[in-house]
Amino acid sequence: MRPSVVKAQPTDVLKDASMIKQKQMMAEHYERLSSAPETDAKVASTFVPGNLNELLMCFDLVNNLPEVNAIQSGLRKQSGQYIMEAERAGHSEDVCTYVKSDIGMMMKGNIGPNGKKLPDPDVLLLSYTGCFTFLKWFELLREQYKCPTIFLQTPYMADGKVTPNMIQYMVKQLKEDVIPTLEQVSGVKFDIDRLREYLKKSAQAEDDLVYILQTGKNKPSPIDAYFGGIYYIGPIFGAFRGTDDAIDYYRFLREEVDQRMLKGLGPVTPDGPMDEEKYRLVVEGPPNYTSFRQFWKMFYEEGATVVASSYTKVGGTYDYGFRHDPDRPLESLAEYCLGVYTNRSLPMRIDMLTDYINEYEADGLLINSIKSCNSFSAGQLLIMREVEKRTGKPAAFIETDLVDPRYFSAANVKNRLESYFQMVEQKRSGKGAAA
Amino acid sequence: MTGKSVSEIVARCEELYEDLNFTAAREWKDAEPGRKVIGYMPVYVPRELIHAAGMLPMGIMGGGDNLEVIHGDAYYQSYICRIPRSTIELGVSGRVDFVDGMLFPSICDVIRNLSGMWKMLFPDVYSKYFDVPQTYKDEIGGVFYTGEMREFLYDLENIGGRKISDDDIRASIEVYNENRRAIGELYALRAAQPWKAPASEAYLIMRAGLVIPVEEHTVLVRDYIAAATAEDRPIKDNSRVVLTGMFCEQPPLNLIKSLELSGCYIVDDDFVLISRWLLGDVPSDGDPMHNLSQAFLHSSMSTAAKYEPDQAEKGQFLVRAVRDTGAEGVIFASTSFCDPALLDRPILQNVLKEANVPFIAFKYAENSGQMQPIREQAGTFVDSIKLWSAA
Structure with missing residues (x-):
């Protein structure tokens, strides 16, 4: 395949062919997400760092990333109004604007970057990796969506090493909490070969x-x-x-x-x-x-x-x-x-x-x-x-x-x-x- | 009992509170060769293990409102809370140079990152980020936590140069159980008769426990209870409130006094939370690490730094605190830029709305000096409580 520089819309913006391709992929994903109610696909909201996409796919769950939604709102100049909306509802001006953009977007009808409503999640997979705010963010979302919430704690690599205790802890959480709950939510049996x-x-x-x-x-x-x-x-x-x-x-x-x-x-x-x-x-x-x-x-x-x-x-x-x-x-x-x-x-x-x-x-x-x-x-x-x-x-x-x-x-x-x-x-x- | 008066006890505690050179802990260390002091930050570490190693656990709750932060501000942007900058100030100014180790509990990203900064700034001092489970099943979070505690114990043995036996830990658990009981009695007295044990005094009593040996602190708490109970103090027409959000960066003493002056009886709070973190006694027989782990998992305080797995249970600790103490409202006092407290606040406020508990909210820093707006806000809150209850 010959890479080329492709002129994209708007006309004054140049993008690599790969950027166009990437944009198409993201657009398709958002379509898959917004059409979940029609296709009966189930949706898992989760985070970028420590996301378990392969595992979610084992349960045919569509991945929704609130951080990416906030980024999309930012790029589209919509996050400002969402943040103000969340602050008007009592969220502090001091805290993470990803959270407030997400909450504000939800309050305004949860319209995704494709102009269509994003579905409510069937499950919140709180993969707590490297960011304390994640923990509170999903407590806030859980309050709104009232759906099952799975917590996966990743211990912090404070001493620059991964210890056996850390690995065992995470694997146990996956085996005994994460996977059984995903099975329950999705109705799909876990297949490790998949x-x-x-x-x-x-x-x-x-x-x-x-x-x-x-x-x-x-x-x-x-x-x-x-x-x-x-x-x-x-x-x-x-x-x-x-x-x-x-x-x-x-x-x-x-x-x-x-x-x-x-x-x-x-x-x-x-x-x-x-x-x-x-x-x-x-x-x-x-x-x-x-x-x-x-x-x-x-x-x-x-x-x-x-x-x-x-x-x-x-x-x-x-x-x-x-x-x-x-x-x-x-x-x-x-x-x-x-x-x-x-x-x-x-x-x-x-x-x-x-x-x-x-x-x-x-x-x-x-x-x-x-x-x-x-x-x-x-x-x-x-x-x-x-x-x-x-x-x-x-x-x-x-x-x-x-x-x-x-x-x-x-x-x-x-x-x-x-x-x-x-x-x-x-x-x-x-x-x-x-x- | 020492027979000391309330003012004598409180004066001693205030002296300890204001001493940013931690003289009491230095003196304890110097009293015998080979003694070690391990510092810790909010919210929780198992002090029983440090005590079992024959060392003094010493709470470092930032620099308060009497510390001029000169170096610390150079390490942080304006939008980061104050406790890490004043803690760095304590470090680089040599005020904690006698400390043989520093613990940074799992509370938020700022304190977590401070653990790495401490390693960089003080490479010769033991420092540890103390991770705790946010999942509470015995075979998952419990096993992880026991493993973390064992690693910490191993480090303490290396620092102290001696083995720590299960009997040592059991004995320390018993000592801390006694301390928790005494503190429980203090909080019960304050809830029942807040005019006898005002929050500003109780706070100083609690703060003293961070820098003196636990055995001495238990005596001090009991002395205060006895003296306060015996003293005749006038009852005021105050409203009973629960204060929440102060679990990490501590309020200046003047803030607590200001709330009281504005007409609040603070009947419960979450400052110096480590002293009350474990609820009730930890069993002192059997496997002590298992017992400490079980207490953490199943019988410990709720706070914003902890994940609450059960949506129905989220925030109920506040409702219970209100009911148990007969409080008429809740004051959310959160440190500026405190992610855990400020992100949690809207959820907790919704829970209080459901329970028909009135509340107000404001922010502070450990060095807040201007109390007039807080006094006015709290005073108005108290007035409105009175009006509502009259209606």
């Missing part, structure tokens, strides 16, 4: 994802591993891991990236292919979605490419070697959940970001600190100082929010970015050392 088959497919797509993300090591990088990375991780972090669609998508994407690499091209931005790669950055933290294009533009206009990011590891740290393993299906699901980026200790995150800067030969670290997300944000100032110390590369800090437009100050962010790029220049020319 799970193995899905896990095999997951691993195949994961190989290609890692290959794609690691092409960021090339100069110029053929990908943007943050803004472009959002598109790349969509299928595997969402409802497609374990499917043939995911295998096809990542193979297609790999070929597309290979082509760009062979031609020495940089990533494709909404305004066309990147010209010169002036700055290579590692970015820590989620992006802002309400001004996504504007935010991205601040980078590519300055010739800055993100060569590696931590956000593209929230749904799995595959580049550190993890693959879903069909020979150890439940243990493998447990290890997957344990290893996701937000479940890793602060020292582990510092090690990762330092490795990225060194291995991807980046000019420095940029932290986008998200007001909503304490899991990411608490400790990031220490991370910044430590990575700077270890790598000798400059680091910078900006603050935005996930889906709350009130916390995206374009002028402020742009100023900081411009100052940062100047700092990188100074460092390159040796002036930084003297200062």
Whole structure:
């Protein structure tokens, strides 16, 4: 299959063919979801980090991800009103805007990105991985939907290691709580061989994802591993891991990236292919979605490419070697959940970001600190100082929010970015050392 | 009984509360060579294990309103609560340099990440994120928790250089049972006769238990109960309220006093929650780790930091607290930017609406200084309670 740059709608936005394909996949998924009442499909709401898509597929459940819904609302400029709606109903201005966007969307009729009503979930699979807010979020949803709620606790990898006690705990939860309840809700008997088959497919797509993300090591990088990375991780972090669609998508994407690499091209931005790669950055933290294009533009206009990011590891740290393993299906699901980026200790995150800067030969670290997300944000100032110390590369800090437009100050962010790029220049020319 | 007066006991507790150099714990450590102190943050750790190791568990509840945070603010964005920044301040300013280990309980992402920061900032000090189960079946959460406690016990043995026997733990369980009983009596007295044991005093009594040996604290609590019971204090026309949301970052003492001045009798609360976390006695015979695990799973406090598996049970702890203490309303006092408390609040408020219990809500920080708005809000709440009950 020949990758090509396809002009998409609206006409002033350019997208890779893979981005178009990804968008189609997501659209199909939302159609499947919104048509669940007609098709009698049952729906499980769950989270991105530590999602158990392969397991849900064993029960023919359609996966609904409230975080992704909030992202879609953010991209479509609807999250602001949803958040205000939730705040009017008594939710604090201090808490996660994903939650408030989701609750506000529910209060406004739960209309999905395809303009159709999203169905109420038949089950809430609370996969509690690396984010305390998840726990409260699903307590809030349970209050509204009054449906069965399954809790899967992932112990935190505080000491940088996975212990047998952690694995046993998770496997027991899967065997004795998660699977029996999913059987009950779906009416489908669990078949471990079916799970193995899905896990095999997951691993195949994961190989290609890692290959794609690691092409960021090339100069110029053929990908943007943050803004472009959002598109790349969509299928595997969402409802497609374990499917043939995911295998096809990542193979297609790999070929597309290979082509760009062979031609020495940089990533494709909404305004066309990147010209010169002036700055290579590692970015820590989620992006802002309400001004996504504007935010991205601040980078590519300055010739800055993100060569590696931590956000593209929230749904799995595959580049550190993890693959879903069909020979150890439940243990493998447990290890997957344990290893996701937000479940890793602060020292582990510092090690990762330092490795990225060194291995991807980046000019420095940029932290986008998200007001909503304490899991990411608490400790990031220490991370910044430590990575700077270890790598000798400059680091910078900006603050935005996930889906709350009130916390995206374009002028402020742009100023900081411009100052940062100047700092990188100074460092390159040796002036930084003297200062 | 020591025969001390209420004011003498409270003055001693206030001195301990205000001492951000933790002199009492330092003195305990210095009294004998080889003694160790293990610090812990809110909400819960099994102090019985630390005690069984012959060490002093010491609660670190942030820096309160008397600590000037200079370094700590450089570690956190403006939208993070205050307790981690003041705790870092305590660390980098050397105020807890005598502590041989630090425990960061599973409560929220901020405290969780602080555990990693502590490892980075103080690499020579033992620090541990203390994970607890959020699932409560014996064979699942119970086994996991017992495993976590065993790992912790192993670490304590290494720090202390000696084995800890089951008998050591059983003895410590008994000591803490006694302390919980005394605290239970204090809370019962306050609920029954809040004019005799005001919350601002009870709070100081509870805070003292974080920095002195548990045996000494049990005596102190009982001394206070005896002195407070004996003292004649006037009954005020206050309303009885339950205070909730203060389970992690503690309120400044002035906030509690302000609520009382505005006409509240605080008859139940969730501050210094570790002291009341386990409900009732933990059996001191049989396998002590199993007993501690069972108590945690099946007989422990409800709070926003814990998952409630049963929707019907969600928030009922508040309704029960209201009924049991004869309270007339609930005050939600949550720390600014506290995810657990603030995310939980709308659910709890719905439960109270169902139960026809009036409530108000406000936010605070451990260093809140301006009490006038809180006093006005609480005063209006009390007035409205009086009006409703009169109607």
